[in-house]
Amino acid sequence: MVVPNKPSTEGAALDDVWTQYCLEIASRRAFGWVVLGALAFVLQLALIFVFAVSSALPLLLLLFSVLVLGFGLTRRQPFTRVMGDHAWVYVRIHWRGGRLVVHGVRPLVLDVSAGPVVRGRISRHRRAWVVSPDSGGNTVVTFRGVPKLFPAKVVRR
DSSP, X not given: OOOOSSOOSSSOGGGOHHHHHXXXXXXXXXXXXXXXXXXXXXXXXXXXXXXXXXXXXXXXXXXXXXXXXXXXXXXXXXXHHHXXXXXXXXXXXXXXXXXXXXXXXXXXXXXXOOOHHHHHHHHHHOEEEEEOOOTTSEEEEXXXXXXXXXXXXXXXX
């Protein structure tokens, strides 16, 4: 099956092929980090109990595994709750002062956590797909060719 490089504006966002693809990639990435954290934990146990290593390496491995588990449990975004039955809406955008300015029927200013590489790619395309914000001002944004769903918070309407 060929996956499109942008979401569809027809139907619910959760039923969209692009959205499912982005969620699958995020799930694989999270699983990879969990496996890496588990391997670090097992390796630190082996270093202590089997090989009797008394250096700082087992402590660093334990710290790494705890951090991976902590970030994995706290950074999970409730995309499905925010999206609900809403559809993706195509909008024109630009960056201003580190915030994403959305041009459309209802202009918004969003706080989106995106790295510099992604921001550069977004700046070239100047278009995005947004789900209507919930009552708390939470929304989800995605961009063409960037298979990731970005949680966003409405700063100004």
